[in-house]
Amino acid sequence: MSITLPTSHPFSLRQLQYAVAVAELLSFRKAAERCFVSQPSLSAQLQQLEDTLGIRLFERNQRRVLVTTAGRELLARAERVLREADDLLAAAKRAGDPLTGLLRIGVIPTVSPYLLPSCSTALRAAYGRLTTVWVEDKTAVLLRGLEQGSLDAALLALTADVRDVEHETVAIDPFVLATGPADPLGARDAEVRLAELRDAQVLLLDDGHCFREQALAFCATAKARELEFRATSLPTLAQMVASGMGVTLLPHLAVATEAARAQLLLRRFAKPAPHRTLALVWRKGSPLATALRQVAQTIRDAYPSDSLPTGPQVAKHSQSPARKQPRARR
Amino acid sequence: MSITLPTSHPFSLRQLQYAVAVAELLSFRKAAERCFVSQPSLSAQLQQLEDTLGIRLFERNQRRVLVTTAGRELLARAERVLREADDLLAAAKRAGDPLTGLLRIGVIPTVSPYLLPSCSTALRAAYGRLTTVWVEDKTAVLLRGLEQGSLDAALLALTADVRDVEHETVAIDPFVLATGPADPLGARDAEVRLAELRDAQVLLLDDGHCFREQALAFCATAKARELEFRATSLPTLAQMVASGMGVTLLPHLAVATEAARAQLLLRRFAKPAPHRTLALVWRKGSPLATALRQVAQTIRDAYPSDSLPTGPQVAKHSQSPARKQPRARR
DNA sequence: TAGCAGTAATAGAAGATGTCTATCACGCTG
DNA sequence: CAGCGTGATAGACATCTTCTATTACTGCTA
Incomplete structure (x- = not known):
């Protein structure tokens, strides 16, 4: 599967950058200026690049620089490599905001059908560039998914089984x-x-x-x-x-x-009433932690407000009891 | 036109290589081993890469390594970059043999129609992977083309105008x-x-x-x-x-x-008979020099053998007078 | 024709970067 | 609890990269 040879790459992106600059400006000096290095440095790097490629990219005497026939193709390739690298950088920057891209969240079955409708629309509204994939399964399976990395987070009830995770409470x-x-x-x-x-x-x-x-x-x-x-x-x-x-x-x-x-x-029930604590949990040390806290907040806000349709026998609960919860540490 | 920012690339191909290795093996140690570096070196490079990208690619504690959600995409991109780079290297190796690819040769009009038929078929036969583009024009134009780099070589008669070039005589x-x-x-x-x-x-x-x-x-x-x-x-x-x-x-x-x-x-004519010296010429210092000497040799061999159809009044010339010419220096 | 202004290449010193070995901190396993 | 595994850390050492100063050459100009 591995594409690259086990041996380290013989040239560097910097060298390619220098080469492309020279190809564009047809001058070592100007290229060096654009690359913010001295002309000798650029010269040396290009020479090294040509050595490792085994090809002269530029034909140069003391007064002019020409791109070699072979250089034409190779420089086009060099530009492609650099473009890909730039894309990577841009993608990283975009992804630097973790509230972009894909988030795979597990949910337990006793929560999923009642919370997801409001919750997923709220998330869509709050983070337009975030795509949420919901996976419904029982707690143990979700925790395994978290551990294996197939899930980024899970929305479940905190029990003794739920360990080695960070969490942010969503609701009581x-x-x-x-x-x-x-x-x-x-x-x-x-x-x-x-x-x-x-x-x-x-x-x-x-x-x-x-x-x-x-x-x-x-x-x-x-x-x-x-x-x-x-x-x-x-x-x-x-x-x-x-x-x-x-x-x-x-x-x-x-x-x-x-x-x-x-x-x-x-x-x-009369107090102390039985209850469960719903929380968004994720692997300890997940890089998505801060993002997930925001997601938890959004879910909390979208948590269905108390609406018992069946008369007065069930008293209203506070709208967002979770708000009063201490924030998860770490 | 320039795709890349003027500033130097913040990450290196090596770092990408390390990252891809870790993603594949899910182990810093094994990845380090495959990359022929110590584990601390790889660790350091990856940390630096993550810093410059502003993203955690791997989620790691002391006993396991997982690829981050963001890492998945970025690592795919990293592989693409490395693949492009490898392609460049391969292309360079292929092009290392200059008798591959495209060769743009100028010819003067008083040679072109008589020499090209035999010559181009000979070249095709000798160098299957070489594509020859012939450009017919007068000497001055050809020399300018050479100088500007739009031609790799020219087949012309040596005169006083033909200076600052290397040449290999093809025929008298x-x-x-x-x-x-x-x-x-x-x-x-x-x-x-x-x-x-x-x-x-x-x-x-x-x-x-x-x-x-x-x-x-x-x-x-x-x-x-x-x-x-x-x-x-x-x-x-x-x-x-x-x-x-x-x-x-x-x-x-x-x-x-x-x-x-x-x-x-x-x-x-009686001796000293008037004549012209046909030669393949190229820019001084062209990296194609050695290849072009071979090309000249092939043209020389393909030079139409003496075939005066109009009787005995024109004596035969030696088949390849150019063979006796001293080789062009430098 | 001599000198000037431009080019790229070269040499040697200084600096940045990468790598190494040795070690730590931690979790798992017997 | 000891032993083996992991990745992270620290400090010394190499290597690579860059810099400045210079050379060698060309074309232009006074």
Whole structure:
């Protein structure tokens, strides 16, 4: 695959630059002036270039300089090399602003469908030259992608598994109790107290979803009991709950969407309410860090404002709780 | 027109090479090994490259190396630059043999139509990869072309005007007396003596042709008289002579062709016979010199062998008188 | 014809740049 | 915890590049 020989390049870009300057001005002296070097330096470099190429590029006596026949072609090539090099430099400058080009961001499935619509339009609006590629997968897969370099960042819930990354918090996403329309647990108006859930029949997500672990941990505390069946996605879960199979926890982020699709009763929890912390994470030491912080900020601003469609039983949360979070260090 | 900025290139091909090696091997150590440098050297160069580009190409901690998002594009560009540079090198090597590519050779009109047919086929046969472009013009124009670099060489008659060039003699081209079929001057069998031409009516070429000057000089010695009319080409001249308007000198090179077209009587001159020296000339110090000497040799070999179709009155000349010429110095 | 103004090439000293070896700091692995 | 791997760092040494001053040559001009 390697194109270049293992041996170091025998000539330098500088030499090519000198040669091109001479070819244009047909004068060593003037070329040297343009290149901001002394004429002897330029002379020496050109001589060396000609030596290494094994070709006289210029035919020169004491009063004139002509481009050799062979030189014509080689100088054209030299210009191409220099142009490519300049392009590289320009591309680097452009890319120097990391908010240009391609950004591959992973998202967990319990966030993706609810956040991406607003989030991706916001990013498009904020950074016109940034193309975002979203990859939906479970936390473990995303972290592996990050580690391997196939992802630049990931939007996920912070858990103990999420280590060796830097992060910027995007939002605190509280959990909400969701029941079927006939469920007595959903009928009350007040905030849910832990004791209410004792022995409740709880439906949860499939293995591997971080939200499953989080909800499960909470249910364990509340001494609720998990049913055998595990849903593969939040919509499925909501559907099953709406049909009266049991109760569940839903992330507040999903509530607006799911409640619109399924008949659900929703109640918020009494403090300390269960919740997850959504954050944008990236590899420790990623050069995109500063850019990603800005991206996180934009996502935070685009985070769906509280909009529980199902009546007063769920109190409003503060619009951007994440704002109050301390910034990630480093 | 200039593509590159006047300022020197901030990075080197070597740095690009190092970067590409690291991108491929994903290891500084292995890349250093492949590039035949120590790992610190490579590290330093890469760091410098990243500095000048203002971009981290690699994300590296102590145990792994990843290519940055921005690095992906820039490294692709780096490979292109290196490829172009390699191409330049290869092109130089190919062009190192000057008998490859394009050779622009000027020829004077009194040589061109008679020599080119055999000559160009011989060159094509000898140097398959050489393309020859022939430019026909008078000596002065050719010399200017040489001087300006628009010609690589010229095939012409050596005169006092031809200075500041190196040359390799191709042939000695003796002059021949040509008369109309009815002319008493042409009727004799013996070699022409100078005295025979006294007061002869001589037709010559137009101004600017070197052959005119040469023939004129000889006629002046012979005390012949030039007619008013001047021909624009040797064929015209031959035609006019055949029609009986006067006599002329023809270069032996042209005799075969012209005698086939026009009714001419031809006689060679007694020694010292007038002649011209045809040579391939090029700028002093041209890098093509050695190649051009070979070309001259080929032309010499391809020089039309003596073939006077009009009887015995013109003796054969040695096949390659030029072989006896001393080689041009320097 | 001598001298001047222009060119590129050359020589030698000074400076910048690249490279080396040796070492460190860190993470993984037994 | 020791040992091996990584890349980064430090300081000495080479090499390369550049500089100034000069030479050699040409063409022009007084």
